[in-house]
Amino acid sequence: MCVCVTFIAIVDGAITTVALPSIARQFRLTTAALDGVVVVYPVCLAMAIPASAWLVERLGAKRVLLAALTAFLGSSLLCGAAAGLGQLVAARAVQGLSAGVLFPAASSLLFSTFNSWEQVRISRYMIIPQQIAPAAAPILGGLLVDHLSWRWVFYVNLPLGVPAVAFGALFLAEHRGHRAGRFDLTGLLLSAAALGGVMFGVCKGPNRGWTSLSVVTALALGTVLLTATVLFELRTAEPLLRLRLFADRLFRDTNLINLVGLVPILGAMYLGPLFLQQGQGRSALESGTSTFPEAFGVLLTVQIAGILYSRVGPRIIIGSGLAMVSAVLLLFSTCDQDTGLWTFRAYMFLLGIGMGGVFMPTTVASLATLSRKDLAQASTLNTVVRQTGGAFAPAAVTTALVLSTPATAAANPPVTAYQHAYLTLAALAAATSAFAFTLPDGPARAAARGTTVSSRTAPTRSHEEAH
Structure with a gap:
């Protein structure tokens, strides 16, 4: 289902x-x-x-x-x-x-x-x-x-x-x-307006320009409302968004990795078709079949990550996955007009291998130290973070392309603009990888070791649920 x-x-x-x-x-x-x-x-x-x-x-x-x-x-x-x-x-x-x-x-x-x-x-x-x-x-x-x-x-x-x-x-x-x-109507109005404003500004910024009146107004208003939402929700006895869950370090750090780490990952997925179709003049079919190998890389790695998770913990898996993403993005930055499709496909497969070490461990680890009664709220906050990171990805790519493209060639960015965009994404992935290696993943590793740990924690969770 x-x-x-x-x-x-x-x-x-x-x-x-x-x-x-x-x-x-x-x-x-x-x-x-x-x-x-x-x-x-x-x-x-x-x-x-x-x-x-x-x-x-x-x-x-x-x-x-x-x-x-x-x-x-x-x-x-x-x-x-x-x-x-x-x-x-x-x-x-x-x-x-x-x-x-x-x-x-x-x-x-x-x-x-x-x-x-x-x-x-x-x-x-x-x-x-x-x-x-x-x-x-x-x-x-x-x-x-x-x-x-x-x-x-x-x-x-x-x-x-x-x-x-x-x-x-x-x-x-x-x-x-x-x-x-009690339903927190004020929190809903504030958070919905804030997230809607920020999402509108981020989605429209690359096309309308970051200095256009509508984009600046949406981002400014969204930021103000987002600040008001945080202040209000932290002071409310029954908040719509339980932001105090971010006091849990593992939950907070994994969400930060999702927010920032999704930008280079999804940014690469967005940039690939642009490079193939606009930079190299390939067809849409060639583009689709050349980016698809990424999925096979992810599916391969996630099976291995699932086996290693309880043994080595999410910290090493996530950090190594992001490090590989950064390395592969550096390979993409060497692509030019003459790069063949099979070379590009090989890079996409390698990118998927790195990505597979990020998605599953961050999701599971983010919930490892939380009570079962907080799962609905935690899932909501996780979704907010992922959607925000996903919106930032194309915006970051488009902005990097614009900054690297001469004004006389704005409609057709040169190959060097795509190379610079890949370098920007690689640097962001490397910084996120370094942060991932600081994750306190001991509790997450212990929680994933099977029924012994689960049976110890189950009575506590049941007691919390009863209250």
Whole structure:
């Protein structure tokens, strides 16, 4: 169930871009006029995330997950049936709001069902949709648009999602954390406005320019509201976002690694197709088949990381994974106009090997020292951090390209601009790797050593849940 939900939500976030030219032709608009279709999704997703933990605690993870997935599928149907731009943007907004609840609810259900030792094993399977989905989305989108219509990039969610809803209704067990407190409406309004403003500014900055009035206003207002959110939530007895969880060093440090480390990782995934299609003049199909080997590298490494996790701990695995990411990005920085596709594919495979040492260990370790009753809140905060890091990645890449491109060639960055962008990402990955080697991972390693540790901690967790 969680695998299916993750796959659908990630594909939908990535596949829409492929359909924009076709949508523009049908609605007789320019592609630039459709940027709202793309931007409204991450903005609404970010705005909905803060409420997800309270909903899970109030209604239960199963109910929230099934309701959010049903809303997501319904809005997908409305997107495909949209008769105009306004209807499409409105339906995309509902999709984003639904996805903002889907991710934390799925994570909360998954990690409340399994203990730390089992989570390591389960994460080795959960990584599959997380890697296959973004790699497959451009290829799938191209096939649907070329052979059916742009509407099928939205309709395709239904054949996967409807059986998942039926399966979840019949077989999923219900899990709740502690009893939900009073709904923090002020916290929701502040956090939703703050995250929405920051996400809008980050998504629009590379295209409109970081000095444009709308971007500066959104970022400034978002920053002020984010500060107000932190101050208010820390002083509230029953906050919507339990920011005090960041007092746990392992939770705080792994989230910091996710926030910063996702920028070079996802930035490389964003930069690769740009280099191949714009820098080398390759086709979209050549680009898609050349970036796809990254997924195989991740799938290989995550299996090894799952075996080593309890023996060596997440610190060495994460630090080494980020160090390899940095090294491979240095290899990418040597690519030029004459670099062959198979060389690029080999580098992507190596990049995936490094990435595989980051995703699973950071997720499992972030929850290792927290009480089971805090899992819904922790999953929500993890999602906020990952979505923010994911938004920063293309913004950082685009900014690096702009700064390295002469004003006379702004539309077509030279190969050297891509090389400089790869060097920037490599430096960021190296700095994050150095920080990762300072993780206090003793408790995480102990929690993953099997049933003996789990049985010792289980009574304590049950006692906390009873209160």
